[in-house]
Amino acid sequence: MYNFSMKRFYDFFIQKAQDYYSTNPKIGRGDFFTSPELDEAFGKSIAYFLKDYLDTFDNPKILELGAGNGIMAKDILEVLDIPYIIYETSPYLTDVQRSLLKDKNVVWISSLELVDAFEGVVLSNEFFDALGIAPVKDKMELYIESSKELWQEPHEDTKKIIDILQIDDAYYELPIDSFYIYEKISRILRKGYMLTIDYGYKTSPRKNTIRGYKNSKIVQNIYTDEIFDITYMVDFSMLQRIGEHFGFKNVFLKKQRDFLIEIPYFVKTLEEVCQEEDAYSIERCSRLKNLILSMGESFYVLLQEKP
DSSP states (O other): OOOOSSEEHHHHHHHHHHHHHHHOOOBTSSSBOOHHHHOHHHHHHHHHHHHHHHTTSSSOEEEEEOOTTSHHHHHHHTTOOOOEEEEOOOHHHHHHHHHHTTTSOEEEESOGGGSOOEEEEEEEESOGGGSOOEEEETTEEEEEETTEEEEESOOHHHHHHHHHHTOOSSOEEEOHHHHHHHHHHHHHEEEEEEEEEEEEESSOOOSOOOEEEETTEEOSOOSSSOOOEEEOOEEHHHHHHHHHHTTOEEEEEEEHHHHHHTSHHHHHHHHHHHHOOSHHHHHHHHHHHHHHTHHHHHEEEEEEEEO
């Protein structure tokens, strides 16, 4: 068991996430997999979708938040010839990405303060679900003491965001770190778009969605010193409200299924692959269908504009 005096759940969550990613990252292997791992058509479809938006700028760039193992960046850069920035705080994952993208026009940063202002797109896939949150119920914040949950007066930082976002008395998983990511992005993105892909809810479920996963199984007690992936379901209505606060306009919010089937490249690839009868094509057809069936239902795509 964790042996600690009372601390914010927010701090506990961050520490668990850091322990997991710094000690034994398994993106795509064992604990979970992401859409880019399923098929190259995912990243390439995003590239074709973004192309029309990027063509409206003279010298656009793409900034990817938390690029995982770099597969999505690789697939995007096989379609687009564009300067690419990766924000990554994990040294391990940065090394993995550098190895995969060594021949691409990519720059790595470990702090968003290091990015010069630019026009273009800020892109993320399964990034916000790993950022620090503060569970809030009836405007009281969750604290932990000796593995026991206690609801206390909220931290000053939590109070500030509650007031800004005008949170009511229901249960929320307040995305504190997401709030500050948006604040930083609003400063460096002169003009452009944010494309956010993650699993979650269109509107707040107002219930506990925090889960631990290890070897594709739910961890029954998250208050242990065992290392596992800790995550939660993203409340997209909250990201919309945060974006609006920092000057972003909501262009659309749709399920990943609807997003992908509106991209001609993806539909063509799906049709061509699923017409073939060899073993590789049959397996690939199944993976492509997964992107629009099970994952297509649980994942959302949010496009926001910085005018």
